[in-house]
Amino acid sequence: xxxxxxxxxxxxxxxxxxxxxxxxxxxxxxxxxxxxxxxxxxxxxxxxxxxxxxxxxxxxxxxxxxxxxxxxxx
Numbered sequence: 708x709x710x711x712x713x714x715x716x717x718x719x720x721x722x723x724x725x726x727x728x729x730x731x732x733x734x735x736x737x738x739x740x741x742x743x744x745x746x747x748x749x750x751x752x753x754x755x756x757x758x759x760x761x762x763x764x765x766x767x768x769x770x771x772x773x774x775x776x777x778x779x780x781x
Contacts, residue, residue, distance in 0.1 A: 708747075717742045720774060724750060727768050736761065739781065742774075750774045753781040 708716075724740045725732075732738070737755035750772070752765055757780040769776045 710744075713744050713747060716747055717744065720747075720750060720772070723772060724752070724769055727772070728752075728765070731761075731764060731768065737781075738765075748774055749777055751777045751779065753779050755781045757781070 720742050721740050728736065728738065728740075739753045741751040741753065742749070743751070750769065752769075754761060754765070757778065762778045765778050766776055
């Protein structure tokens with residue numbers, strides 16, 4: 708894939724995930740979304756004070772976006 712397309716893909720997926728996680732962010736969720744250029748098939752969501760319930764909500768919220776979702780404690 709061309710480098711400019713990789714950058715566009717990362718930007719689009721980061722924006723889409725932020726839109727999907729907006730309600731949780733409004734509830735106080737603190738997180739970072741990372742999509743690495745060498746692995747654009749996986750979205751890494753680093754969450755402050757991660758609990759199993761929050762991880763499950765994130766997985767449900769981001770299901771169907773066409774990427775693997777890796778939720779980690781920050």
